[in-house]
Amino acid sequence: MTDKNNNMASGDSFKADLASICGSAHVLDGDDIDARYLRDWLGKAESHPALVVRPPDTAAVAAVMRLCAETKTPVIPFGGNSGLAGGTVAAAGQNILLLSLERMNQVREMNAAGRFMVAEAGCIIEQLHAVAASESLMFPLVFGAKGTAQIGGALSTNAGGLNVVRYGNARHLCLGLEVVTANGEVMDLLPALKKDNTGYDLVNLIIGAEGTLGIITAASLALVPPPPALATAMVKLYDLDGALTLMNLAQAESGGRVEAFELFGRLHYELCAHHLAHVTPPFDEAADLAVMIEISAGSTDDATIGDDGTLPLATQLETILAKALEAGWISDAVVAKSAAQRANMWAMREDVLTAMMAHGKWVMNDISFQVADLPAAIADLDAAFRAVAPGLYGTAFGHMGDGNLHVCARPYDKDPADFPQEAAAIKQAVRDVVAKWRGSISAEHGIGTDKKTDMKAMKDPAAYAMMKSIKKALDPDNLLNPNKVLI
Numbered sequence: 001m002t003d004k005n006n007n008m009a010s011g012d013s014f015k016a017d018l019a020s021i022c023g024s025a026h027v028l029d030g031d032d033i034d035a036r037y038l039r040d041w042l043g044k045a046e047s048h049p050a051l052v053v054r055p056p057d058t059a060a061v062a063a064v065m066r067l068c069a070e071t072k073t074p075v076i077p078f079g080g081n082s083g084l085a086g087g088t089v090a091a092a093g094q095n096i097l098l099l100s101l102e103r104m105n106q107v108r109e110m111n112a113a114g115r116f117m118v119a120e121a122g123c124i125i126e127q128l129h130a131v132a133a134s135e136s137l138m139f140p141l142v143f144g145a146k147g148t149a150q151i152g153g154a155l156s157t158n159a160g161g162l163n164v165v166r167y168g169n170a171r172h173l174c175l176g177l178e179v180v181t182a183n184g185e186v187m188d189l190l191p192a193l194k195k196d197n198t199g200y201d202l203v204n205l206i207i208g209a210e211g212t213l214g215i216i217t218a219a220s221l222a223l224v225p226p227p228p229a230l231a232t233a234m235v236k237l238y239d240l241d242g243a244l245t246l247m248n249l250a251q252a253e254s255g256g257r258v259e260a261f262e263l264f265g266r267l268h269y270e271l272c273a274h275h276l277a278h279v280t281p282p283f284d285e286a287a288d289l290a291v292m293i294e295i296s297a298g299s300t301d302d303a304t305i306g307d308d309g310t311l312p313l314a315t316q317l318e319t320i321l322a323k324a325l326e327a328g329w330i331s332d333a334v335v336a337k338s339a340a341q342r343a344n345m346w347a348m349r350e351d352v353l354t355a356m357m358a359h360g361k362w363v364m365n366d367i368s369f370q371v372a373d374l375p376a377a378i379a380d381l382d383a384a385f386r387a388v389a390p391g392l393y394g395t396a397f398g399h400m401g402d403g404n405l406h407v408c409a410r411p412y413d414k415d416p417a418d419f420p421q422e423a424a425a426i427k428q429a430v431r432d433v434v435a436k437w438r439g440s441i442s443a444e445h446g447i448g449t450d451k452k453t454d455m456k457a458m459k460d461p462a463a464y465a466m467m468k469s470i471k472k473a474l475d476p477d478n479l480l481n482p483n484k485v486l487i
Contacts, residue, residue: 014071018053021063026054026103037098040089041082041145042357045449049076049090049098056103058178058186058217065215066184068097074482075099077211079153080124082145084366085448087157087210087484094482101152104217107131115223116175116192121152121216128221138226140167144350152216158208160444162349165401166259166296167224169444171207176220179206182213182475192220205470210446211481213474227296229303230259231317232342233335235324236287240375242329243291243400246320247371250293253320258401260294262349265396267408268356272348275355279348282334289396292345293317352397362408363416363426367434368443371403377437378405384429385409389422404443431458447485456487 018027028034029051037052039045055061068075078088078100090096104120107128111117112135119128125139125146132139141154143161153159155177160169167173175192179202189203206214237243247261269286272279283290295317297303302313317335324330336342356362369377381395391411398405407430411422431454434441441454456464464486471478471486 014067014073015051017067018051018064021060021067022053022055026056028052036081037078037100040084040086042084045086045089046092047089047098048092048094048096050095052078052098052100054100054103058104058180061099061101061104061180061215061217062184062186064097064099064184065180065182068479069183069477072477072479073097074479075215076481077101077152077156077215079121079150079156080145080148082149083153083157083448084364084445085157085442085450087446087448087481088153089449091483096482099215101150101215101217104152105150108218110135111192112137112223114192116220117223118190118192118218118220119151120218121150121155123151125149125151125154132223133226135223136226137223139173139221139223141170141173144353151219151221155207155216155219156209156211157446158444160399160402160404162262162399163259164399164404164444165261166257169402171204173222174203174207174219175222177203177206177216178218179214180217182477182480186217187214190218190220192222208446210448210485212471212485213480215480227257227259227303228300229297229311229313230294230342231297231311231314231335232292232294232345233317233321233333234282234345235291235293235321235330235334236283236332237289237291237330238328239289240378240396242324243289244372244375245327246291246293246324246329247401249324250295250320253323254295254316255298257296257298258293259296260292261399261401262292263396263398263400263405264290264292264349265394267392267394268352268397271355271359272352275358276348276351279351280344281348282345283332287332291400292349295320356408360410360413361415361417362410363423365407365427365430365441366404366443366445367407367430367439367441368402368404369434369437369439371400373437373439374400374403374405377433377439380433380436381405381407381429384433385426388425388429389419391422402443403439434458449484452483452485452487455485 074096078098101122105122107119109118128139158171176190178190179187266288273281297313321333378395385393389411392413394408409426411419416423
């Protein structure tokens, strides 16, 4: 074993010790480090790990952490690298070890009767969808990066996504965790207990901590029966108050079965129409404001096509939209009449980021407000952005059902890097509006490096001090994902 030293991540003996744990083919340094470990997903930041290690199982993760604790080597847990806040970026010159969980990609248990599965941290979200579907169940965590994101990373950032309005975010879908601590102990909290009041809720403490308190190696995940049918529509609205009223009507009329309620402003609609060749926009002319709404069937009767050829669930959605039209909240709607039409609407929503990046670079934000405050908060964002400079601004876009906005801006419709003063003013405007409405500067993407200064400035001081105390207690040497989340 390596002698105790102050960070030995670049030493040959340290590397040999890691190779004895994980196998030499899974300990990489120098030119052997693949490019995917050397930058964030959006290509905004470079990463500089001294070593990349890929342990095969929990015991190996624990052994690596014991070695790192002994040598005071900092460790960054690494998943699918689909994060957007710099949470897995290694700073240069700090001899950081990047611990990739990609080899830990097995579903250990599929318990259909208990409606849960136990999955290792490296399982891709889409893989979990397929495993659940094989047992006629559903793992309802869905977001755009589902084909690359791993469940360990999704839990570490408490990921949200497209149907939080119905099923909650990652935290609500996790029944238990297996975690390796900073000193290399394995904390087994995997039993899928729906009730457990034995002391502090350590599972939910680790979820959303971005790997700063422990390394998630496996999770017990809640599964649900898939809806027997879905009805989906794209709807043009007159204003945001009408959108909020429509959402509440749909919840009431469907018995709380709104699966998604996704907000589109004109900018995002037109970006998709222009840049996504595989998408056919539902409307010939873009709306200033639109929502994609989806409701699910509550019974097989709602999902059974009648003698007249109609689906009762689709009729229910059409009735809801007819009431909204009569009340003057909406101006038009297109209800999907086939699986292909529904898939087209979802492709438009899920691939928005692709359309945005095809246009250029943006100042992007992931923020949230109380749902009832969205109309006023969006109006404030619009006014604040336009006071900075002319340009392209998208404030009315995101998961309206849970109050989450993905706000973007391009002052002068140029690369924000070329206009740093205006870009900084946009970011300050976001902070000001979030503070005014007592929202959150990070809804689902995490804090990472990008928002840690903002969080310190905006978090309740007593809450921030408590988080610092927890970090110090659980990771006194600051080895786990250092310089992330907290300052």
